Amino acid sequence: MARLELDSVTKRFGEGDGSVLAVDDVNVDIADGEFLVLVGPSGCGKSTTLRMVAGLESITDGEIRLDGDRMNEQGPAERDIAMVFQSYALYPHMTVRQNMRFGLEESTSLGDEEMDARVDETAELLDITELLDRKPGALSGGQRQRVALGRAIVREPKAFLMDEPLSNLDAKLRSQMRTELQQLQADLDTTTVYVTHDQTEAMTMGDRIAILDAGELQQVATPLEAYHRPANQFVAGFIGEPSMNFVDCAVEEATLVDGAFRYPLGDEVGGAVDAAADVTLGIRPEDLSVDGADGDAAGGDHAFDATVTVVEPMGDENVVHLSLADGPDLVATVNGLRRIESGTDVTVGIPENAIHVFDGDSGDALHNRSLDDAELDDARV
């Protein structure tokens, strides 16, 4: 258990002109026992960051501290960190027991009986006791995953690093393991850094999520904060499924204009955006009201005529693709029990209290949705 600090961590591959900046000045402070999810599209530097923490990649610049101690120069073996890999990385010629004992044999001075006791205890925790004498080749994907976890847990390290550990599992097993991993982490109370490209995993598992793009840290926040108060357009678009709708607009006298599409702003939002010339309007699909039947938050000049182009029924909700008469295409989600046919004309409300406005150049959030009516306690957001 430990506090893990990443202080201006930078990674550059190669030297001179041909070098590639993979991780750019990342600062994260991970509290003891915290579950931090590092999320971003592929190639964003999240795995590289994790590998620097593990000691598998050198750190070009900055410092990584574990419990206040500088880790940069220490090899992976000296850091007392365990890692779970996407490929599980089990030793194929060893039984499950030998796999789990390997780390204990190499990094501790425990006696044979103590090691076996630790392995048995961990195996029981993960419910893999009956697999102990089998070799990895004889296990299913889910079982291998548990063994890989067990190999990390049995060493009782200061921190767990997980590199997309669930991405090789099928969807059903993945959601089951997601819950189990959360419980396990809560029980063990060990600092954990979890890398994924899957925003659902990020949202559901982490105490906090750190969103990376092109090597740069975009935001570190609780999942709900990242969802409702994204720091910029990238975070807003990355978190949430289906993605937030974006409409590029010009600001003209407290009105957002995109061709014939005109969206008048009230004083509060208008004040936030009046310094900018080009902005992007953002609205989550679930905040759009279709035909006003979902709620009457949108009135008069925030209501627009639209045609339904495609309906994707998901069961619990319908994803409705809309084409506004005045221009932009939007995606809305409505209750799964509502019947909406493609081709019908509807009225779409864009409630002003749910809109986000981002700067057109930098993408930074100028205004985030109001949460006045939300039942969120401040500690979580």
Add this chain to the structure above:
Amino acid sequence: MSAADRLQTTVAGLDRTRIALYAVLLAMVAFYLAPLESGFMTAFKTPDGFRTTTPFAPPPLGEFTVSAWGTAFERLSTGLLNSALMAVPATVLSALFGSLAAYGLTNLSWRGQLGVLVLFVAGVFIPYQAVLVPLTQFWSFVDLGGRIPLEIVSANEGLINLSITHVAYGIPICTVLFRSYYATIDDEMLEAARLDGASAATIYRRIILPLSIPIFAVTLIYQFTQIWNDLLFAIVLVSNPSNQVVTVALNQLQGSFVQQFNLQMAGAFVAALPTLVVYVLFGEQFAKGVAGDS
């Protein structure tokens, strides 16, 4: 489908192209096996027998004998022993060093490793003839027998020189063979081992080595055959007759006045037998030793 039906289908399938194909295949089998068969038959014939019959015919009545085998074995026995003393350590060491070098060049990362790898690959292509003179000069300079005043060294100096030479010249090809295998080993697994606290040496001993059994079998078969069958280095480097290896001894079964074909043929089979034995032994190991087999 019954056996009769199957046979009928098979026969029906024998159209003209197929028959021609089998005929060609059979002819090729006969062509390639003829020398072996002739040698085997000749080895069982008396001198009169091999003079009066064609080589591939079986020995005629009264001309059958196994005496050539006895003589061949007797005259090659020292050579067999010397060859074994020389080839077994040379094979094992070149495979082991090749494996270590391949591990260092493939699974560890350090500055300048590509340059070193290029040297290893270049080593594969060195023609033996090109190094004969420097090699003899090198060994006469080293002068093992003179430097290490031990009876066992001076008595076997030729064999030791030969063995070390084969190890040195075997390492490049062994390294290349092991490298292609080690390149397929999961990097994440080795990283997991590093995080588990294992040093580079421990990873080699506890993970790489146990997973290398199949490629060790391949390399051991290949190297043993190469080293056992080598004649060039043996002629050049071994001058002491008591250190003569089997290939040189076999060469001397050729009589100077009378050609004793039966003896030469029997000798050739005796000399080739160990490579066959090794092939059978490790061939099985190769089939069995697939990694992750449970």
